[in-house]
Amino acid sequence: MDSISSRIHQVNPSLTLAVTNQAKAMAARGEEVYGLAGGEPEIDTPEHIKAAAMVALQEGRTxxxxxxxxxxxxxxxxxxxxxxxxxxxxxxxxxxxxxxxxxxxxxxxxxxxxxxxxxxxxxxxxxxxxxxxxxxxxxxxxxxxxxxxxxxxxxxxxxxxxxxxxxxxxxxxxxxxxxxxxxxxxxxxxxxxxxxxxxxxxxxxxxxxxxxxxxxxxxxxxxxxxxxxxxxxxxxxxxxxxxxxxxxxxxxxxxxxxxxxxxxxxxxxxxxxxxxxxxxxxxxGDQGFLSDLRAEYDVRRQFVFERLKGIHNIRVVEPQGAFYFFVYTGQLGIKSQNLCDKLISRYKVAAVPGIAFGYDDGIRLSYCTTLDVLNEGLTRFEQFCREH
Ligand SMILES: Cc1ncc(COP(=O)(O)O)c(C=O)c1O
The missing domain is CATH 3.40.640.10 (Type I PLP-dependent aspartate aminotransferase-like (Major domain))
Structure with missing residues (x-):
């Protein structure tokens, strides 16, 4: 007997979480992986925010x-x-x-x-x-x-x-x-x-x-x-x-x-x-964190944009916000899931297939990671694009 509701049967699991979890598991096993799939800042929560939670706990705000x-x-x-x-x-x-x-x-x-x-x-x-x-x-x-x-x-x-x-x-x-x-x-x-x-x-x-x-x-x-x-x-x-x-x-x-x-x-x-x-x-609290964060992401955004512009067979629109690039990969002739599977298994680069966002001719690359990871990840992505 299938006891799961028809409502749940219609629902797909989150592909973004699946890719990020796969990359995290590879890293935990000590495998090389360049994570360009993540949707979260790698920077920690500012200390004054953590301190406020600790005070709340100590004061019994539980x-x-x-x-x-x-x-x-x-x-x-x-x-x-x-x-x-x-x-x-x-x-x-x-x-x-x-x-x-x-x-x-x-x-x-x-x-x-x-x-x-x-x-x-x-x-x-x-x-x-x-x-x-x-x-x-x-x-x-x-x-x-x-x-x-x-x-x-x-x-x-x-x-x-x-x-x-x-x-x-x-x-x-x-x-x-x-x-x-x-x-x-x-x-x-x-x-x-x-x-x-x-x-x-x-x-x-x-x-x-x-x-x-x-x-x-x-x-x-x-x-x-x-x-x-x-x-x-x-x-x-x-x-x-x-x-x-x-x-x-x-x-x-x-x-x-x-x-x-x-x-x-x-x-x-x-x-x-x-x-x-x-x-x-x-x-x-002090909002200085926000301008620092934005400045840091902007450096990465411009770095990634310059690199992506130099790669043949793909196209990209300059993003004006958030921390993602949506790369048009239709000219490579590979559907996005297949592309991302190859990218992670052979080139050790984690990216999210566009199909997760309802668009199969693209992939999402995230720049909420360090410049070093971005640099190596993009070198490998470029190699992938050359070889396909
Ligand atoms: C567009 C968009 N909305 C909402 C969320 C959810 O954010 P939260 O972590 O606050 O649940 C995300 C997280 O990735 C997002 O990208």
């Missing part, structure tokens, strides 16, 4: 917290959203969750009903379609073009809409492409969403990692109407190097925030108590 988060953190997030994003929320509209991943899932579960369609631009972050399926919805994948900088256009969005469309998911800066939407692009997409009251899930987890002239814009800040249709998702993993802490949040119009709070009530109860105190320290 009990359940309100499901939406401790008041101090919700207020710190209200202040952050006002100062950084031009967004005016009150604390009740914030729900602190166990990571931005859970924030996305809570938002989807709160909005999507059986059979509802959710528009997801591809290449997309691996978990969006699976979360939509888990909620009983139908992911509608809209392939973006390299020539549009891998960004959904308002025209594409409009063309994909049907009477069943309930939500669109935007992720700027994007994983896996590093694309950053401009204010004009967001306004155009927002107009289409407003026309049919489509809820916007705006995943802004890479907000702090933009480079050059690129500027992060929160779509909810563009008008009152868009504010009322948008769930903003963000978290501490990427900006503060806090992936293992599991700390993220949603900021939403009141009715959606209340729905999300109900989900929290009956599932996780609350994000880890002492991690929330660390979150307060992250937001209120």
């Amino acid at each position: 009990k359940y917290t309100p499901s939406g988060g401790i008041p101090e953190l919700r207020q710190a997030l209200v202040d952050k959203l006002a100062a950084d994003n031009g967004l005016d929320y009150d604390a009740k509209q914030i729900c602190v969750t166990a990571g931005a991943k859970m924030a996305c899932f809570n938002a989807i579960l709160a909005i999507v009903e059986e059979g509802d369609e959710v528009i997801i631009p591809s290449p997309y972050w691996v978990s969006y379609p699976e979360m939509v399926r888990l909620a009983g919805g139908k992911p509608v994948i809209v392939e973006t073009k390299e020539s549009d900088g891998w960004k959904l256009t308002a025209e594409q969005f409009e063309a994909a809409m049907t009477p069943a469309t309930k939500m669109v998911i935007l992720n700027s800066p994007s994983n896996p492409t590093g694309a950053v939407y401009t204010e004009e692009e967001l306004r155009a997409i927002g107009e289409v969403a407003l026309y049919e009251d489509i809820v916007i899930l705006s995943d802004e987890i890479y907000e702090k990692l933009t480079y050059g002239d690129a500027k992060h814009v929160s779509i909810a800040s563009l008008s009152d109407e868009l504010y009322n249709l948008t769930v903003t998702v963000n978290g501490f993993s990427k900006a503060y190097s806090m992936t293992g802490w599991r700390l993220g949040y949603t900021a939403a119009p009141k009715p959606i925030a209340e729905a999300i709070d109900k989900i929290q009530n009956h599932t996780v109860s609350n994000a880890t108590s002492f991690a929330q105190y660390a979150g307060v320290a992250a937001l209120q």
